[in-house]
Amino acid sequence: VQLQASGGGLVQAGDSLRLSCAASGRAFSYFSYYTMGWFRQAPGKEREFVAAISQSGRSTYYVDFMKGRFTISRDNAKNTVYLQMNSLKPEDTAVYYCAAKGNGGSYYSDNDYNYWGQGTLVTVSS
Numbered sequence: 001v002q003l004q005a006s007g008g009g010l011v012q013a014g015d016s017l018r019l020s021c022a023a024s025g026r027a028f029s030y031f032s033y034y035t036m037g038w039f040r041q042a043p044g045k046e047r048e049f050v051a052a053i054s055q056s057g058r059s060t061y062y063v064d065f066m067k068g069r070f071t072i073s074r075d076n077a078k079n080t081v082y083l084q085m086n087s088l089k090p091e092d093t094a095v096y097y098c099a100a101k102g103n104g105g106s107y108y109s110d111n112d113y114n115y116w117g118q119g120t121l122v123t124v125s126s
Contacts, residue, residue, distance in 0.1 A: 005098050008120030011088055015124070019083040021098030021117055028079055028100070032056070035101050036074055036081040039110055040094035041119075050096070051083060052107040061107045088124045095119040 007019040019038070023031050037052035051072040052061040060072050071084040081098060098117040105112030 003098050003100060003115055003117030005096065005117040005120040008096060008122045010123045010125065013089055013124055013126050015088050016084070016086045017088065017122060019085070019096055019098075019120060019122075021081045021083075023079040023081075023100065027115070031079040032076040033102065034115075035103075035107065036072075037099045037101070037107065037113060038072060038081075038083045038096060039099060039113075040092075040096045040122075042091075042094040045094075047097070047110055049108045049110070053081065063108075085122070088122075090124045090126045093122060093124050095121050 002024045003021055005019060005021045007017060009017065011017055032055050035052055035054055038050040039047050040050050041047040049063055050066060051070055053072045053074050057074045062070060069087050074081040097119045099113035100115040101113040
C-alpha cells in the first residue's frame with residue numbers, strides 16, 4: 001500500500017504548483033472506494049487539513065481560507081489525486097501530505113485517514 005506524493009518544489013510568491021499523489025498496492029485496487037485528502041505541515045506547526053474529495057470526485061471540501069486558490073481533483077482511472085495550488089504565498093510553505101480514508105469519519109480530521117503518503121515539500125519565497 002503506497003501513496004506517492006510529488007510535484008513540490010521551490011517557487012516564488014504568486015506562482016502555481018500542481019501536486020500529484022499516486023496510489024498503488026492491493027488496498028488501492030479499488031481506488032474509488034477512498035475519500036482522498038491533502039494535509040500540510042509547516043515548520044513548527046501542527047498538521048492541518050487542506051482539501052478533500054469524495055470517492056466519485058463530485059464533492060470537494062476545503063479549509064475556508066484556501067478556497068479559490070487551491071483545487072483538488074482526482075482521476076480514478078489513474079489512481080491519482082491532484083492539488084492545484086495557485087497564487088502561492090510564503091505562508092503556504094509546508095510539507096504537503098496526501099491521505100486516504102474509507103467511509104465514515106470526518107473529511108477534516110487527520111485521525112480519520114487510514115493511509116498516508118510520505119509528503120512533498122513546497123517552499124514559497126517572497
